Amino acid sequence: MTGVTLEGAIKRYGQTQVIHGVDLQIEDGEFCVFVGPSGCGKSTLLRMIAGLEETSEGTIRIGQRDVTHLDPAKRGVAMVFQTYALYPHMSVAENMGFGLKMNGVAKAEIDRKVQEASDILKLGPYLKRKPKAMSGGQRQRVAIGRAIVRGPDVFLFDEPLSNLDAELRVEMRVEIARLHKEIGATMIYVTHDQVEAMTMADKIVVLRDGRIEQVGAPLELYRNPDNMFVAGFIGSPSMNFFDCDVVDGKLTHPALSAPLEPPAPIPAGASKVTLGLRPEHIGLDHDGDALSVDLTEALGGVSYVYLTASNGDKLIVEERDDERSTEGSRVSLILRPDRAMLFDAESGTRLR
Template sequence: MSGVELTNVVKKYGETQVIHGIDLTVNEGEFAVFVGPSGCGKSTLLRMIAGLEETTSGKIRIGQRDVTREDPAERGVAMVFQTYALYPHMTVAENMGFGLRMTGHPKAEVKQKVNEAARILQLTDYLDRKPAALSGGQRQRVAIGRSITRGPEVFLFDEPLSNLDAELRVEMRVEIARLHKDIGATMIYVTHDQVEAMTLADKIVVLRKGVIEQVGAPLELYRDPDNRFVAGFIGSPAMNFLDATVQDGALQVPALGGRVEVPQTLPEAGRAVSLGLRPEHLRVTEGDSFTVDLTEALGGVSYAYLRASSGERIIVEERGDTRAKIGDTVGLAFDTDRSMLFDAKTEGRIR
């Protein structure tokens, strides 16, 4: 088991640069998740760590070794892809032990490692089955088991749950979290799903356009984002952003009907800012400033989609027995201590 360290890592395809000088440390035994929108470079960065993409410049270290120019097989990593890539004519046991057999390990050792991986992943009863007789979640567990048998220093996951249905995704999230707890290995996981990131990660790495926007623990990023992009990406539903202007020591927020006082130290008068409010920090009140366009009832919680007279859209989380209905006209209140301010131009946080 080893950590991973990236130093000024760059990736170019010809004249096009897609990874821009990444510096990152994933500590030994840590579960790090790369998140970001499509095209942000998260899978490319993972493949560079695996050795499947050449590093244009910079260094990649695994443990004490510089592996920047080493072949994938020499890096001590195992990768799980979103496609299971199982051999259909082989049994579960044969699939899980294939890599060990190809590298000349004794049959007894292969069997022992396969049985141990099957025990960890609760696949013991399926070792004689072929992939066609397994569910999607079971097939993905076999793919993970094939990685475990190799005894890698670092596990790499490239959107391993994206081909599963919603129920299986939840089940496999739990399985992967339990696996990390059981074996304590260093894991790096790529996903576009911030819910997966929040529930699995010790450390989240938020990427945009080949640059790291922020690194931190899930709740740290949720509660204290550095910029508007991170604030909007982490959290579901996303944070509401309302246009505002600094005026006379307060904010003028058209969507909220005018003057709003907030506890932050405000910049100079006339400066355009964005007021960030998470749905759970808002509450519907009596009034006529907003129209309820849509509601989503999810049982214990509902989301009301409001439209202000200024045209801006706001999502409010509701709990309890009394909730807004489509077509209602309502007012809005919020906890100013939970508000966040962002510069309208740079999108940086104003603290």
């Protein structure tokens, strides 16, 4: 078993606590993605697992071993960073095998492991090249290959695609997902890009301010978020939120053409709640005039329409019909109440 378990993991820098009692189980062979805004603690948590940050309290296990205070080299992990950290004077093959060479592994064994890794990553034609003669995506594959040859129990990725352009990011997402399926190892991946998280993960861990907000499969988080933070963070464009007044048990808002039946029970005495709907769950009535169209992003098969309600609230609606909204026009909303979510206006907790 090479899963990863965190029990009450805490990290402090002096008097400042940045990770607050994290409990998490990552199963053997699972692709787990830590996602959240900058400063949420995702890279710190990854570095705690790697042993690059000391764990102030709590326990970290890899498989059955307690590695909480173990040296990084003895944890059975390999880490791929945002920067490639390749030796410029070494060839691709030398870079990939350098760690094994330093550990005294026989040259024949190093050559065998480097060849196996290069076959997986399609680096065979480049083994004699120096890093400067390679593209950013190729260099990142070399960095991943260096991790593979070590044969770790767990692979750790710290925003490895951040330095690549958009096209290469997509290409490398596919490469890493394919790699995971091929070698079946446990992988933990950190990113601030929720699109990366949605497309690659078996399990997503959403973090905020050093705490776990929700853990689940990508579509589970998308379809069934526990709170407004997760609902707003997962999905691109973000979910629309309507701060509604409760009048006679129904929801009212300047963007709604008529009072709406709440999609979940409203707490007794509540005068305000927040309604959530994703852009694809709202249609537009081009004969209405409740909102003004600020901008339309035409992306080919889909357009995103940016709207402003009379109270100043900003909304985004997805359009796929042949008729597309134009800047300056007036429209009304056609909601899908069956896909609406309701949240507590103060705490942001999902009302069910």
